Amino acid sequence: xxxxxxxxxxxxxxxxxxxxxxxxxxxxxxxxxxxxxxxxxxxxxxxxxxxxxxxxxxxxxxxxxxxxxxx
Numbered sequence: 001x002x003x004x005x006x007x008x009x010x011x012x013x014x015x016x017x018x019x020x021x022x023x024x025x026x027x028x029x030x031x032x033x034x035x036x037x038x039x040x041x042x043x044x045x046x047x048x049x050x051x052x053x054x055x056x057x058x059x060x061x062x063x064x065x066x067x068x069x070x071x
Contacts, residue, residue, distance in 0.1 A: 002031045002060070009035040010042055017048060017067050025051065028063045036061035 001009035013028045020026060030036055040050045043065050051064040 001028060001035065004030070004035070005032045006034050006038055010039050013039055013043065013063075013065070014046065017043070017046075017065065020067055022067050022069045024067050026065045026067065028065065030061050030063070031059050033061070036063070039063055 001012060004012075009028065009030045009032065013026065017026055028039060030039070036053070036055065040053055040063060043063075044050055047068040047070075049066040049068070051066055052062075053064070054062045056062070
C-alpha cells in the first residue's frame with residue numbers, strides 16, 4: 001500500500017483480511033504515517049490480532065496482522 005493515503009490502506013487491509021483463512025497472517029506495508037496509526041486500531045476493533053508493527057529507516061511501516069479465528 002505504499003504511496004496510498006488514508007483511508008485506502010485501511011479499507012484494503014480489512015477487505016483482504018476477509019478473503020484469507022482464519023489464522024493466516026497478512027503483512028501490510030504503508031509509507032503514510034497516519035495509516036500506520038489507523039490500521040492497527042481499526043483492525044483490532046474487528047477482533048484481529050496485531051502481531052507486530054515495525055517502522056524502518058526508509059519510511060516504511062510493516063504491520064503483521066493475524067486474521068481472527070472466529071470469522
